Amino acid sequence: MISMPPSERDLHAYVDHQLDADDRRRVETFLAGNPSLSAQVRAWQQDAQQLRAALGGALQQAANPALDPALIRQRLKRQSRRHLASAAVLLIAVGMGGFSGWKAREMTLLSAAQPMADAMQAYRLFAQQGMLPADYKVSDNGDMQGWLDRYFTQANRLPDLSRAGFTPVSGRLLSTEQGPAAMVVYEDGSANKISFYVRPPGPRNFLLPRGSRSDGELQAEYWSGGGYNYAMVSPNDTPAAQMLRQTVKF
């Protein structure tokens, strides 16, 4: 119960309907005998009333579809999936130590910028620097295509490079922002390496026209088919690279 005469705070609480019924009556009785305070309180009430009226219109704005909770929920889910994919790459990276960890991060960051940049990064990390043991080796039981088919159904067949002396020797699975990827490394008798890289086109279904580009000492041939994107990566200016460009039919 509030004491009489009411304090200024009590009067505000009265205006804001924050007093219980008894206190409310006591304030009303008091105000009835105090015209100047009563006018003050009425002015506050009018301001509040006018403010409610003035701001009422802002409630009637046309709905903004971008603010729909279901849509925002979806967007958040997509973002967290992307973060999970990056996290998986970083997990691989942790196993390889700090420096290559940054390389792997670059790999996910670059992938959006240039076609199949991740394939080239993967070649550098795994084929050239031999960072990680392979997930699968041909010596295990020989069927590289069968191993690949377990992860990528209806993907293009592994190209046959045997006429140039290259055969598949090892495969490994990777995680990228666009989804799971696999890289198969071919070798010839002199330890030259060519990689075959396959992954989904990503959430925006970014399919590639047949193309080729080089980046530093590497060259990539890329294309799409069967719902996946592919790249074959080899060092520039080697007989193997020329062979890839000229003879391999994808």
Add this chain to the structure above:
Amino acid sequence: MNDIDEQLREIIPRLRRFALSLTRNASSADDLVQSCLERALSSWGDKRAEGDLRAWLFAILYRQFLDAHRRSRRYARMLEFFTGRDDSQPSAERTVLAQSTLQAFDQLSTEQRALLLWVSVEGMSYKEVAAILDVPTGTVMSRLSRARQALRQLSDGEITRPSLRRLK
């Protein structure tokens, strides 16, 4: 999930109105509401306190606004440092005569606008407002009292001095 979304959809117009009263700009208001909803939805499980959903959302939105405001003020100060002038400060000539309650309201400080909207327009309790601002209830009441006096003076058409707009 759908139940939560339904509750949110009912509150969104109120969030937009609150954001509008803070930013005074419809598109930045909606940006603010969007980031508020993102924050709310992503921290729903662990952060959502018991109690009024509306008050919880107002609190998130208000803090995000203050953070953004602080950042842009820092940026403005930096600009001022390099260019040697400050466009954000109203000049004497730009001082306006407040004619309506809404114009008067727009001249109040951020916290005063928030206080009046929460209490006078949304009808929230002093206790809820105290929880949002993380101050005692008594402090809410004295700040509210000052906000009301300021609104009253501005509505009466008193000429505002620029310094009054910067009430902290």
